[in-house]
Amino acid sequence: MKKLLALCTLATVLIAFSFTQKDPGTGYLVGDTARDFSLKNVDGKMVSLADIKDAKGYIVVFTCNQCPYAIAYEDRIIELHKKYAPLGYPVIAINSNDKVRQPGDSYDNMQKRVKEKSIPYAYLYDETQEIAQTYGATRTPHVFLLDKDRVVRYIGAIDDNSEEASEAKEKYVENAIDALRAGKEVPVKQTKAIGCGIKWKA
Amino acid sequence: MKQILLIALLLNTAFLQAQELPFIKADQIDRWKEADTDTVWVLNFWATWCGPCVAELPSFEKLNKEYADQKVQVILVSNDFKKQVETKVKPFVAKKKLKSKVVFMDESNPNTWIDRVSPEWSGAIPATLIISKKKNQYLFFEKQLSYEELETAVKKVLER
Numbered sequence: 455m456k457k458l459l460a461l462c463t464l465a466t467v468l469i470a471f472s473f474t475q476k477d478p479g480t481g482y483l484v485g486d487t488a489r490d491f492s493l494k495n496v497d498g499k500m501v502s503l504a505d506i507k508d509a510k511g512y513i514v515v516f517t518c519n520q521c522p523y524a525i526a527y528e529d530r531i532i533e534l535h536k537k538y539a540p541l542g543y544p545v546i547a548i549n550s551n552d553k554v555r556q557p558g559d560s561y562d563n564m565q566k567r568v569k570e571k572s573i574p575y576a577y578l579y580d581e582t583q584e585i586a587q588t589y590g591a592t593r594t595p596h597v598f599l600l601d602k603d604r605v606v607r608y609i610g611a612i613d614d615n616s617e618e619a620s621e622a623k624e625k626y627v628e629n630a631i632d633a634l635r636a637g638k639e640v641p642v643k644q645t646k647a648i649g650c651g652i653k654w655k656a
Numbered sequence: 657m658k659q660i661l662l663i664a665l666l667l668n669t670a671f672l673q674a675q676e677l678p679f680i681k682a683d684q685i686d687r688w689k690e691a692d693t694d695t696v697w698v699l700n701f702w703a704t705w706c707g708p709c710v711a712e713l714p715s716f717e718k719l720n721k722e723y724a725d726q727k728v729q730v731i732l733v734s735n736d737f738k739k740q741v742e743t744k745v746k747p748f749v750a751k752k753k754l755k756s757k758v759v760f761m762d763e764s765n766p767n768t769w770i771d772r773v774s775p776e777w778s779g780a781i782p783a784t785l786i787i788s789k790k791k792n793q794y795l796f797f798e799k800q801l802s803y804e805e806l807e808t809a810v811k812k813v814l815e816r
Binding site for chain 2: 590649
């Protein structure tokens with residue numbers, strides 16, 4: 455009986471889970487306050503947003519090692535960090551892909567990628583996928599720009615051209631940060647882009 | 657008679673040849689959504705580099721084959737990078753011998769057209785839209801579909 459009950463509970467949880475992960479309406483919207491987290495960085499240390507001293511905001515990027523779109527944006531993410539971390543807006547990259555479905559996105563491979571590309575920002579492993587679920591990240595790369603109070607100020611793509619950085623006309627994330635720094639309204643608060651679906655656990 | 661034979665031969669050769677892979681713009685999506693015909697359009701958004709997309713392609717190929725005599729039109733909309741159409745997409749389509757119609761989405765900024773496919777779509781692929789304006793049916797899926805799921809959805813629209 456107990457087993458049956460456990461099974462039923464599990465089934466219910468699984469059903470609920472499969473709904474939440476497929477419903478794009480359950481994640482954060484612009485204006486929501488995002489939760490903090492404690493996730494393992496590639497250097498083995500746990501990182502929370504609250505640990506980042508003097509932050510005026512956070513560029514949280516759900517990304518991964520292998521998705522061609524994530525790779526196409528990698529240099530631009532590095533540039534964002536180099537430009538904005540000194541101004542108080544560091545990049546915090548998070549990989550939430552299931553390593554069973556996507557072995558190339560394992561923690562070891564994250565460490566390798568960071569070495570290969572000399573990635574200067576924190577690159578965290580969301581092994582339980584809880585943070586991607588809560589934030590409502592669905593693809594890589596997927597940006598959530600938070601202000602210092604962790605209020606979501608922008609969700610979406612980095613710019614308007616994933617294939618050619620040089621041809622990007624609108625730099626959504628940069629424009630949003632520049633607006634925040636100037637105390638102005640973020641001009642474009644939400645965008646959509648093609649990306650690799652986050653590989654959810656089976 | 658000879659002429660018919662010749663035409664048949666030509667048609668046959670055309671089918672045997674690799675697909676042309678036409679480029680489309682976002683307004684083509686609107687045209688499919690607005691097409692006032694009996695055809696049910698099955699639009700699948702994919703890319704050669706997307707594992708789950710490639711994994712579900714056989715389902716779309718099967719649907720295309722099994723429903724060839726019905727008013728069902730499968731369109732595989734490639735979201736690969738433009739510079740890889742010749743080097744990756746065309747060779748992939750030829751190698752896999754894809755029979756469903758493959759087109760390339762020639763738009764640089766997805767933010768301008770993702771919502772036109774469906775406001776429900778976050779942009780992650782694979783994604784599939786099954787539409788029939790005449791029946792007022794718009795079924796959208798942002799996930800990998802099995803053949804059963806796909807067929808169930810198509811049947812639902814056909815039977816309306």
